[in-house]
Amino acid sequence: MDILVADDDRTGRFLLKSVLTELGYHVTEAENGREAWEAWQGEHHQLVISDWMMPGIDGLELCRRIRAEEASGFAYIVLITARTGKANYLDAMNSGVDDFITKPFEKDQLIARVRVATRILGLHESLRLANTDLERRVHERTAELQKALRAKSEFLSRASHELRTPMNHILGFAQLLQMKGLTAKQERSVQQILTSGRHLLTLIDRILGVSQSEGADLHFLEASTTFMDAPDPAQANPNKIVVH
Structure with missing residues (x-):
């Protein structure tokens, strides 16, 4: 799976990429929100890990834009932030954020969040395949019924x-x-x-x-x-x- 990492801090991107690469994931880096948005539009990454505070398009705006294109493919979005407080978390969740990583993050915390995201994405894909199969069978049965009615x-x-x-x-x-x-x-x-x-x-x-x-x-x-x-x-x- 290709993970999109967006952080204007070079050191932060390096640390994230190091851990994710160690876990066997391919990482696409973005230096800011606009670069991340352009990268996602091209690849529709399933997992996006983004810093909240970035110049131009911040993490919340990036999340809102991705959610607006939800029909193009489901993305699990993890927001990295040093912000705390109920209001901040509610604002982020209302923008479509799925999970959070607190700065400064620990390796175990990142790994746990990524594993949760992977399980949820796997369940989402299983559901999508089941729905596709159900639609196919409904189409086949409908065609058979129409043939019988004719x-x-x-x-x-x-x-x-x-x-x-x-x-x-x-x-x-x-x-x-x-x-x-x-x-x-x-x-x-x-x-x-x-x-x-x-x-x-x-x-x-x-x-x-x-x-x-x-x-x-x-x-x-x-x-x-x-x-x-x-x-x-x-x-x-x-x-x-x-x-x-």
């Missing part, structure tokens, strides 16, 4: 046509037969065809309607077969109209 829509559209159209034709033929001179028995048979056909058509409508409401936003056009849509069986072959 298949369902196509099936219901075909079912609507394949079931309604023949039934409408049957009802149409039965109504045509009612126009003929039928015996009482034949009239009862035709009426039974109409009653049963309408019942089946209602069931078809209900089944397709339930399927439609359970999933996609589907819309089926009602079949509107009229007597003119189907050939008149009497005209086609009047001698073969037989109703039992």
